[in-house]
Amino acid sequence: MGEHEIIVWSKDRKLNWSDFKAESNPAVFEDSHSVIKYRYTWVVNSEKIGDTIMFFIENIQLFVEFHPLLSWVRNSIEQDKLLNHEQGRFDLAELIKQEKISKLCEIFYGKKFPTRGSNEEQRKQFAKEDSGNMIGSEVKKLESEFQSQSNEYDLQTDYGKNIEKQFEFDLTFDKLRK
Known part of the structure; x- marks a missing residue:
């Protein structure tokens, strides 16, 4: 992995502490x-x-x-339980994606x-822009839901310290890898 790459969720790849490349923040x-x-892609x-150009x-x-370049861990705290918890956060985002992608579609x-625009070329360009904004608006709602569920995940598991609750989540996340 190049230093500027991101890691796309995959059932075959789990996070490692070496993936957390940013400096830790002592103030938090x-x-x-x-x-x-x-991240999303689409075809428009x-x-x-008649005289109207419609997009789909x-x-x-x-x-x-x-x-990785925005994610960090305190060097003195690198524990397996915490790494598992952070993997769970990544898995939670994937779980939400899988649950919501059909609704998004x-x-x-x-x-x-x-479309808008005064000529055919402008209308096609605006169709691309407008479709991206429309999808982006729905993805923002998804991100908000992820943030809310992620906060609840942290509270319920006490950041991985509540072993029983973390185990319950882990069982759910394990189903993503099958």
């Missing part, structure tokens, strides 16, 4: 910090109906990414949206 209470984001096509969205793909697939 956390022993580690993971930056996990959603357009169709002329297809092939939305959503990826869960871990950002439902919002857009099979629908046509009007």
Whole structure:
């Protein structure tokens, strides 16, 4: 992995402490910090109906990414339980993605949206921009849900220190790897 690469969630790859490349922040209470984001791609096509160009969205793909250069751990705290907890956060983002991707697609697939612009070329360009903004708005809602569930995960597991609760989450996350 190059130093500027991100790690896309995969059932075959777990996080290692060496993936946490940022300097720890002594001003915060956390022993580690993971930056996990959603990235998306899509295809936008357009169709002329009379004098109007309509666009439609297809092939939305959503990826869960871990950002090593923004993630850190305190060197004195590198414990297996904490690493497992951080992996759980990454897994939680993937779980939410898998649960919500069909709803995200439902919002857009099979629908046509009007474009703006004064000529055909502008309309096609705006279709690309507008479709990205529309999907981005829905992904922001997904990120907000992830943040909320991630906070609840931290509370319930006490950042991996509550072994019983962490084990319950681990059983759920293990299903992602099958």
